[in-house]
Amino acid sequence: MADSARSLDDTARDGGKPGRFTGMGPFMLVWSGQAVSLVGNSVLRFAFVYETWSATGRATALTTLSLCALLPQVLLSPLAGALVDRLRRRSALQLADGGGLLIVALLSVLHFTGGLRTWEVYAAVMLLGCAAAFQFPALGAAVPLLVDKGQLQRANSLLASAKSTADVGGPALGGLLVAFSGLGVILVADLVSFALALAAIRVVRLRGDTGPGTKPAGGPRKKLVTEAVEGMRFLFRYPSLRDLMLAFCVVNLVMVFGFAAVQPMVLARSGGETAALASVNTAIGVGGVAGGLLMAAWSGPRNRARGMLLGIIGMCLSAQVAMALAGGVVGWCAAILVGAALMPMINGVMQAIVQTKVPREWHGRVFGAVMFLSQISVPLATGVSGPLADHVFEPLAADGTGIFVVLGPLVGDGPGSGMAAMLLLAGLCGIAVGVLSMTRRTVREIDTLLPDVADESLDGSPDDTLDDAPDDILDDSGRPGDPDDPEKPDDPADPGDPDTPDNPDNPGNKELVEG
Numbered sequence: 115m116a117d118s119a120r121s122l123d124d125t126a127r128d129g130g131k132p133g134r135f136t137g138m139g140p141f142m143l144v145w146s147g148q149a150v151s152l153v154g155n156s157v158l159r160f161a162f163v164y165e166t167w168s169a170t171g172r173a174t175a176l177t178t179l180s181l182c183a184l185l186p187q188v189l190l191s192p193l194a195g196a197l198v199d200r201l202r203r204r205s206a207l208q209l210a211d212g213g214g215l216l217i218v219a220l221l222s223v224l225h226f227t228g229g230l231r232t233w234e235v236y237a238a239v240m241l242l243g244c245a246a247a248f249q250f251p252a253l254g255a256a257v258p259l260l261v262d263k264g265q266l267q268r269a270n271s272l273l274a275s276a277k278s279t280a281d282v283g284g285p286a287l288g289g290l291l292v293a294f295s296g297l298g299v300i301l302v303a304d305l306v307s308f309a310l311a312l313a314a315i316r317v318v319r320l321r322g323d324t325g326p327g328t329k330p331a332g333g334p335r336k337k338l339v340t341e342a343v344e345g346m347r348f349l350f351r352y353p354s355l356r357d358l359m360l361a362f363c364v365v366n367l368v369m370v371f372g373f374a375a376v377q378p379m380v381l382a383r384s385g386g387e388t389a390a391l392a393s394v395n396t397a398i399g400v401g402g403v404a405g406g407l408l409m410a411a412w413s414g415p416r417n418r419a420r421g422m423l424l425g426i427i428g429m430c431l432s433a434q435v436a437m438a439l440a441g442g443v444v445g446w447c448a449a450i451l452v453g454a455a456l457m458p459m460i461n462g463v464m465q466a467i468v469q470t471k472v473p474r475e476w477h478g479r480v481f482g483a484v485m486f487l488s489q490i491s492v493p494l495a496t497g498v499s500g501p502l503a504d505h506v507f508e509p510l511a512a513d514g515t516g517i518f519v520v521l522g523p524l525v526g527d528g529p530g531s532g533m534a535a536m537l538l539l540a541g542l543c544g545i546a547v548g549v550l551s552m553t554r555r556t557v558r559e560i561d562t563l564l565p566d567v568a569d570e571s572l573d574g575s576p577d578d579t580l581d582d583a584p585d586d587i588l589d590d591s592g593r594p595g596d597p598d599d600p601e602k603p604d605d606p607a608d609p610g611d612p613d614t615p616d617n618p619d620n621p622g623n624k625e626l627v628e629g
Contacts, residue, residue, distance in 0.1 A: 156284020195482015275406020372540025434541025
């Protein structure tokens with residue numbers, strides 16, 4: 115119970131006072147290993163891009179390579195999350211990193227014994243995507259075992275900053291290694307990074323990692339696909355989680371649609387200057403790293419849902435609306451840096467909400483569902499934005515017709531103006547979704563309407579974990595705020611008082627029960 119006491123003391127003293135990172139030592143060790151592994155993977159991805167371009171000289175080949183990495187990760191996430199819930203959290207993390215290590219080891223053998231062919235690179239990237247599908251649900255489920263509840267937003271933001279660091283440093287380091295050493299050294303370095311990540315997982319203590327729950331009484335365990343679908347259903351079972359996730363997914367869709375036009379817009383409006391594109395990409399990475407570190411020091415907003423929604427509005431306003439209206443490299447970099455800095459806060463808060471509102475035995479499945487729902491829009495939006503830019507928005511912008519009668523004075527009529535309009539419209543749609551979500555009580559007051567599950571940040575003994583808790587604690591139907599139990603109030607107020615805000619007989623609360 116000492117760690118829990120320290121966490122409460124940290125929370126009480128938060129806001130610039132000492133002790134804010136107390137008890138995060140085990141997480142920092144795992145985080146360090148994962149950060150090194152992410153950098154190693156980023157370097158290897160850059161090397162694969164370079165080798166594929168050298169072998170084919172075709173942009174389509176690079177697009178195919180990206181899809182080979184992305185699609186397995188997205189499509190397998192629900193199944194991976196279901197499997198994570200069947201394993202100890204340590205085993206799930208080892209499966210993700212160990213799978214990557216085995217794949218890179220096989221690639222190393224092929225490279226040093228005869229060289230890699232293009233189809234082998236594609237196959238390897240697909241397998242690495244399959245291994246990566248386990249990483250997000252496994253980490254999401256493991257973080258609550260490494261830190262106390264008061265530190266969850268910090269921990270999640272540090273993970274986001276590690277990814278941003280890899281996105282910035284990986285290609286730069288990869289360029290140096292490709293130029294001075296070649297693919298062989300990069301493969302060995304990635305093997306070492308996976309080994310370090312695995313070593314960190316092995317030495318830390320995951321409190322309460324007692325393994326999966328027992329099989330359902332009266333029959334065998336459900337099929338893996340069925341359990342994966344249950345993760346989706348869980349998110350839509352509670353109105354607060356459902357509305358929050360729908361807002362998150364719609365915003366993600368429109369933002370990906372807009373961001374897909376950023377790089378070609380910058381090139382078109384700068385006259386094809388690669389230095390301008392490099393500056394914008396660097397600003398994205400620097401913003402992500404800075405935002406993650408600031409969020410870790412701050413610990414995040416007290417009202418998590420409102421803070422996340424305000425962050426979404428701010429990101430759409432800066433990284434999309436301001437980016438579309440800016441007229442040069444300095445403006446583009448400043449706008450997108452601010453937006454990128456807000457991203458770790460948004461993701462960190464979202465993950466912390468799931469970690470505290472969802473019972474531990476559901477974390478893998480729910481995080482797998484979150485990964486699927488949030489990322490499935492990426493290939494869709496990316497595939498649609500290119501043709502729309504080339505065949506609809508750019509011609510309309512050049513002619514000054516259609517919506518450009520209104521938007522023309524804002525974005526101009528030169529090359530890239532159509533893509534700037536796409537970015538502007540995407541930002542306005544994202545702001546609208548954020549504002550509308552703010553008006554939904556189910557989202558705005560999620561911490562009141564859907565209280566946290568029983569505290570799992572205990573001393574680590576089996577008797578103190580949810581896995582061994584009585585059935586009435588684990589039973590979702592008896593949980594406060596559950597739409598399946600409308601007779602149970604959401605707070606200790608008198609349930610017999612018809613004027614009590616959380617009484618289901620109060621008409622104002624009807625939407626919270628019926629969704």
